[in-house]
Structures are given as structure tokens and as C-alpha cells.
Amino acid sequence: MVLSVKSYKDQQYSALKGECLQHHRLFEDPHFPATNESLFYTKSPPGAIEWRRPQELCESPRLFVNGISSHDLNQGELGNCWFVAACSCLALRDGLWQKVIPDWTKQDWDSKKLNNYAGIFHFRFWRFAEWIDVVIDDRLPTMNEKLLFCHSNSKEEFWSALLEKAYAKLAGCYEALDGGNAGDAIVDFTGSVAETIDLQEVNYAKDIVRNLKLFEKLLKVYDRGGLISCSIHLKRDSKLEVSTLQGLKIEHSYSVTKVQKVRLSNTSEKLFMIKLRNPWGRGEWLGPWSDNSKEWQKISKNERKKIGVDIEHDGEFWMAFEDWCKHFTNVIVCRLINTSYLSIRKTWDQVILRGAWRRHEDPLLNRAGGCTNFLRTFLQNPQYVFDVTKEEDEVLISLQQRDQRIHRKEGKGENLVIGFNIFKVELNREYRLHNLYPKVSGSVYIGTRSVFLRTDLKKGRYVIIPTILEPNMEGDFLLRVYTDRTSGCREMTLDKPQVTCWNIIFRYPRIVTQVQLHRATDLPKQDSSGGADPYAIIKCEYRRIRTAIFEDTLNPQFDSSVIFYRRNRKLPIVIQIWNSNILCDKLMGEVTLEESQDDPSSQQTLQLQTKDRREGETPGSITITVTSSNNLAAL
Secondary structure, three states: OOOOOOEHHHHHHHHHHHHHHHHHHOOOOOOOOHHHHHHHOOOOOOOOOOEOOOHHHOOOOOOOOOOOOOOOOEEEOOOOOOHHHHHHOOOOOOOHHHHHHOOOHHOOOOOOOHHOOOOEEEEEEEOOOEEEEEEEEEEEEOOEEEOOOOOOOOOOOHHHHHHHHHHHHHOOOHHOOOOOOOHHHHHHHOOOOOOEHHHHOOOOOOHHHHHHHHHHHHHHHHHHEEEEEEEEOOOOOOOHHHHOOOOOOOEEEEHHHHHHEOOOOOOEEEEEEEEEEEEOOOOOOOOOOOOOHHHHOOOOOOHHHHOOOOOOOEEEEEEEEHHHHHHHHHHEEEEEEOOOOOOOOOOEEEEEEEEEEEEOOOOOOOOOOOOOOOOOHOOOOOOEEEEEEEEEEEEEEEEEEOOHHHHHHHOOOOOOOEEEEEEEOOOOOOOOOOOOOEEEEEEEOOOOOOEEEEEEEEEEEEEEEEEEOOOOOEEEEEEEEEOOOOOEEEEEOOOOOOHHHHHHHHHOOEEEEEEEEEEEEOOOOOOOOOOOOOOEEEEEEOOOEEOOOOOOOOEEEEEEEEEEOOOOOOEEEEEEEEEEEOOOOOOEEEEEEHHHOOOOOOEEEOOOEEEOOOOOOOOOEEEEEEEEEEEOOOO
């Protein structure tokens, strides 16, 4: 899908700026006015608020002073540490922040062209697979001639304050940014896929193997341009005591600014380290490897300089990875999925689909069925089918709902509790499920903007069913599916074959038959080592379906099923077993299911009519389950 750019509130930056320059006036945004309504919806102002333009706060305002840095950001009088932490992560990657702040050199103040300044800026955020261009004026809320909210260490630098204002406009007001998830902001900045990891659930601090895998995972994400944030959330049964946090704050977001293997002096041993930043611009870790810690004597001066160890009270600090896992409870990993076919790195096939949960009185049209706790309505939810065409493939799935912050003024704005389940279905499934199938994987159900799953799936066809926890609740969602090979992911909208004049002439399907192929035994040997590489072909009328290849076995566990919408019940179903060969595949045997055998819910073990069986070998067999129904929607 090609990502487009849309103007928020239909405000065209270039046109508005040109109009202001033509009339020699500074821009004033009618959609986000300099009033208390743009600040709060429940709180009262902490004092006398004045909206001032940057040139009223300093002589030479700039977007950036000495470039952009994670040190540019300091949280103000607003509980949006999550947003500031995300901005700190963003500042680390030139290729990312330049998408959020487009044409920044042209937007910046130019002392030589003062007549070209119109008091207007624009920023871009990724929402539901589209870049949204948000226009703002440069009037910023201040108290006592100081910025009230996010600000830089330099009084002349304003990129963070202006970016925050654009994000607040998108949310409805500044107060709507009070409390949140750093991963949401990072996704809005980058279009990445966010994964939340509970560090206490598995106890990464004590499990050495998992600890090592997690570090390598975070190091790979960091090296490939991904962004990471973390926080500490104490559960009711948590044994972690605030007094042991040594300067760290609970319910507070930190940005990860570096993941590093650090070499110890006079040895080949390397220490796993992680560098963090507190969005307050102050308040650091006081334990081992903190600023002025004696542990730094184990590292040479050159190594310290190389990795960037600065002994300053700027809110940035180092920790040993083991201590980090011990103290932090949640980490949000935002990956930039590589979908470019021109890249030398691993690329992914991407499918992006928009959907919605909507109520309807007709069960066949209802799309708000709730989770599996509500079995009567669960299968009424939207359903998406995709194929795994490799013998086994790693699959990434992200389900995202719309941001609800814009509704906070109306007393709403809470995220829906969402999640999804994955079911393995027939190899040729085309129509919606009406009975539950074996669940092979699924996400957690949680009230966050997005849920993520990374799973390994064997070759076959699968159905994703995204849902809200409770039935009869409505909302929009974005489903993203990433596989190594093309998956053909798409929504299934039909319950059964449609009636048309054409298929009436050629007999409308009047029975649906599901064939489940379990296993074959005692197949004839096909090579000198005594093995075979069998696969099955199932034929019905004019259709034929092929299973995956099972390497080096005479007793393949197929565990495959297919579904046929049949016109002529008298025509048999034929199952053939073939041996895969580089030059020419060879038929090993076949069985035929006649009409008399095609009984509903029957399991049969049939002898294979084998080809070229050697003397002394017993006939092979195949186990099949056949389910038939006159109800075309039954399966």
C-alpha cells in the first residue's frame, strides 16, 4: 500500500502560508485557538497563561540549536513523559524525524528573510497507514515568560514545543496528552510496529538464557533503526520496593538511547549495557554504572569516549542490562519493518487492511461478536484469511485501533480491550467460518492502541479473527500482516457460494464436504535409503488441492483438511499420495471415496492402491475424516 499524505482539517500549509505572506500577517489557527479550551477540559489553568510567539520569548528563535538531540527535550507542567520519551527516541534517527518535521530548513526562521516568516508550521504523524499533515500557528502557552509545557535546554530552540502543540491539536487539547504509552507516540512518528514485553512475566533478570536472547533482540532492533522505551509499573503482588529503585521513578517512561556491548579493560570480556534518558532532563539511576560510579574504572578512557559516557546531570545514564531487567517491568519495542525489495537485509511481505467492528441485527451481517468468551457470537466478527507457503514461516501481526484521545472531552477516550485469534483451516478455505477450528496462536487482550504477535506457523491456510473483548461494541481497526513470502491476506466476506444464473445452469452446489486427511502409514519405499518425500493431492469434481511435502518419511502426519462445495454427489473424491522428486514426481498410491462412504462425520481407514509395491511389503493405509452437510454455511 502506498502511504499518502492528508491534510488535517483540510488545512493546506503552503496555501495558508502564501495567503499570510500576501496579506503581511502572522497565521492564527482557527481550529486550535490560543484559549483555555485548547489547554484543558477538566483542569483549571495553574496561573495566568499567556500565549506568546517564539520571537516574543527570545531574540533569535530557531527550530534547532546545534542540531537535534535527545537532550533537547524537557517535560513541562503536563503528565506526558511518554510523549517526551518518544520524542527523545525520535531525535536519535535523522531519517525518522525529518519525516515528522518535513522541509525543516524551509520552516526555520531565517534572519536574512524576515519577510518570509508567517508564524505557521506543519508536522506529520502516521495514523492508520496514512501520513496526516497538521498545521499550527507558533503561539505557545507560557507562564512568567517561560514555556509551560515541553521545552529545550536552549531558550532559542523550539522544535519540541511546536511538535508537542501539533500533537496536542491532533488529540484535541494539551490535557488529552496527560498519561499515555510511549509506543503509541513512536508509532505515530514512524509507522512502526509496537511490541510490549512484560519483563516480570518471564523474569528475564534471573533466566540467563532468556536475558541473553532479549539483549540480542533489543540490540538488533536498535542497530536496524528501531526505537525502544521502558517504564516501571508496580503490580499489587509485586515484590519490588520503591526504596530499591535507586533514583528510578515508577509510572514513568524512559527512552532507550543506546544498546551496547562494552569491552572491559585488559580483557576480551564484554558487558551488556543500556543507556536511558529521563524526559524530565534530571533524575538519574544511582546504582552501579551510574554517573561517577566506581564501575567505570573497569572501562578504558578510549572505550568510554567511544560509547559516549558523559558525566553530567542531564537525565541520561547507563545501566548494566541485568540491573535494567531487574528494575524495569515493561519495555516497548518499535520495529521498522523492512518491506523494500531492493534491500540487502531481510525483507517482509506486507499486507495492510482497514476494518471495523459494527453491530447489526442480522447475525450474518453483525461484525461485533466479542471474544471467545462469547462463542455464540464470536464468529460474527470480521475474518481474514492468509497463506503460509513455506514449510514454516515467521509471521508478524499487528492489530491497531483508532486513537480515542480526541473523545476525552466528552468523558470517553478510553481504549477498547482488543486482541485476535489465529485458526488453522482447510487448505482451500474461501468462505467465512461458522464453526470453531483449532486455535494455533493469538494475542493477549489488552486495552492499548495496538497489540502485536510474532509467531512461527507451518505451511497451510489460516484465519485471523480480530475482536473487541465484549460483544456489541464498535470501533475501527488496522490489521497489518508480515510474512517472508506473499500471504495473500484478505477479508472473507461471503458465507457461502453466491447464487448466479451461471451456476444455476451448471447446478448450484447443494452439499458441502470437509475432508480431513490425518496420516498415511506404510508407504512404499522410494529411494535407496528407504525413505520418501510424500505429499497428497485431493481431487473433487474439477478442483484439486495439494498438501505440503513431508520429507524423508513413510508415515507422514498430514493433519490437513480441505473443503468442497459439490454439485454432483455421485462423483467420487480421489486422494493420491505422491513422492516429490527433482526430475519427476511419482504416484505412490491412491484411494477413492465413493458416495456410499461419504457419510456425515465418518472416519475411515482405507487401503491405498499402491504403485510398484515391492515383494513382501504390506499395503499402505490412509486415515480420513469426512464431514458432509446440506447446509452450505455449516462449515
